[in-house]
Amino acid sequence: MAYNSENDWLLRVRGLTKIYGEPVNSSVDRTGPEFASNICPESGAIVAIANIDFDLYPGEVLGIVGESGSGKSTLVQLLYFDQAATSGTVLFRGVDEGRTDILTLSNQRKRYVKNHLMGMVYQNPRDGLNFSFSSGGNIAEKLLMAGTFHVGNIRGRASYLLTQTEVPVQRMDETPASFSGGMQQRVQISKAIANNPPLVFLDEVTSGLDVSVQARVLDLIRRLQQEMGISMIVVSHDLGVIRMLTDRTIVLKHGRIVEHGLTDQILQDPQHAYTQLLVSSLL
Amino acid sequence: MVENAKFQSSYSYGFIDETTKKEIRRKMLKAICIPGYQVPYSSPEMPISRGWGTGGLHLTLSLMGRNDVFKIIDQGSDASVNACNLRQFVQMMTECAVTYDTAQATIIQSRHRVPEEVLTDQQILVLQVPQPEVLRGVERYEFRTRQMHAEADYARMWVSLYESYVRFGALMRGAGYPIKVNSRYIATPSPIPRWDTPNLSMANCLYLFGAGREKRIHAIPPHTRVEPLEFEDVRFKVEEFRGILCSASGQDKAFMDEIFDDADRRKHVINDSNFLDKVKTGPRPPQRLFTNPE
């Protein structure tokens, strides 16, 4: 088996920072886990995340775990261009072979990246799906953006994806509004993988679902990841989800990385006090 | 007729003041330079309400000169009440010649139809547009539709066509079929029937679109490629009128109105009144006909 060198990363994030409000020079230094606060005492600016560095390799699943206010959702939103970063660079292998900071791309190129190279599954299906379109139509949106203008092909691909995610194909022309929560999430997953992207973000995708439904969705994600070899970034506050899905994990607190490591090491030999607290809080 | 000289010159030529007419002409030029792009304009107040053709009037009055010949139709008819009112107004304000004959006119203002007879490179067709924003049906916020046009992000438009096909078996059911102008902007041709839409592409005349209430002008210059949105396997088709003849002239191959006569019998009549008059009495004027794909 060929070995990936250290330079075969898929995604390289350096110094990613997001601050709301008007920061001063010391805002970042005076917030964080040591201060137990995201809010700069001088300016009132909110440092949602700061100085985030990590690499992601092809086929890997990275977990991001943290509690409310840790900045984990913000991190993923920055990477998916739902929000603009304050500073930092993000290099992505699919764009200019990783030579261009994707945060500086034009809106049009960002849209290209979002459509062809990334997928996103939100916690709330209403954020990822358009409920005035049918579920097939939601998937069609991604396929159309990728240049498929053939109705037969679109429906064929949409049917295939819905079958893969265990959504009954007969309901393809119904709007997701009539689906259960778990099925809505599965439609979101079909949409996210429609163009075979190398990278998919999953933001708390099973929070709020019943446990049996949650299990089914997670099993599906795991199976798809194994079959398709997609790299994933999985955001969750639930260590059980992290344990099941991820190879590596980053622990966020007040917008900073307090610990990172292999998932089994984080769960069995946590080094940082906060991580130990989280792990001991597993039910 | 008021003979007091003081009042006779109280209206400027063409009702709208010269400065505003200049602004409107400039916006028209901008629209012509960016085919299919909606240009905002001043849309000054007119003595008729919004929604009754003010957009068309703005363009007509800004273009009209003393040597122009003006024709106006409403859904194909020169004689309908709105067309007559607007014709009177324009004639009064510009002292131009008016005609019912499509071939004689230099400026034609129309609501919801393109004349059957082919227009020449000496003619301008001004269309009245109720809703110029073709994306309004899929996105209600103006700032987002502007961004979508700027970035050519038309995915939702395409999905709505797909949805329409999946639900109703047809890409679009009503009038005003979305078009892609010059391979860049998606625009509305105003609520003209599908029959008229192919006429917009690679024409010799200039098409101008005025929306008074929404304050937008867009244009299709001559010799511009205009493509109705379609899929590779679900194509754009015009109305067919298979086996249907006009009951007044016995002709076919024109857009027909469906009417019920006093005995409740269903009949069809050619919609374009001037074209109907011509085919009843003489040779068929030249047309551009579109053949539906298989």
Added chain:
Amino acid sequence: MTRILEVDGLAKEFTLYILGGKKIHALDGVSFHMEEGEIVGLTGHSGSGKSTLMKCIYRTYLPTAGSIRMRNGEGEFLDLAAASEHKVLELRRSEMTYCSQFLHAIPRVPALEVVAEGLLARRRGREEAFRAARQCFERLGLPEELWDAYPSTFSGGEQQRINISRAILSKPRFLLVDEPTASLDLRTKDAVIDMLLELKNSGTSILLITHDAHTLNRLADRCLQLENGSIRQTLETVVS
């Protein structure tokens, strides 16, 4: 013989912040090496640090001091104690398998699929993977009606057979195995031992924790005895 593993001065100390920063010393300066194709046994009382040592090598535990140098398939030595997460994951994916004492599996996956996991992860065909899994079950005497059932309901011995099958099928270059024969009867024990010997003959190096003398005798070339976190003595076992 080529060296495959060099452990030098390995120490592990746990700091439990939840208990106010209490420190637990688990390993204290362990050093040993392994040649390719060797089976090395680890013995010692409970709490002597055997599992800890194994988990340090697998990087489930982060060593506090020392180095763990393993030679990968391309002949390069990698210090697992200091390597990046990515490199360790690569190694785990392609070369190194850890089989713990207890079966950890998702409750909703049938036994056959659990066992075929390693092969499926390497993108072998599903048919081939399941066939190999079935053969393994036959050899270990796992009743056929259990093959599609969920392992969480199985007995200890059955779970153990699934656990070891999963590890063996992934055909690693380096296998860490913790008590592979604990709950098994003699016949099944021997079947497991035979399979491990077959692995050794095909080039796998195995580090083995067991307290069972029979297993140790049949399998181990050498034996390291741990006490209180360090190696007390090394024994060469007699090949029987």
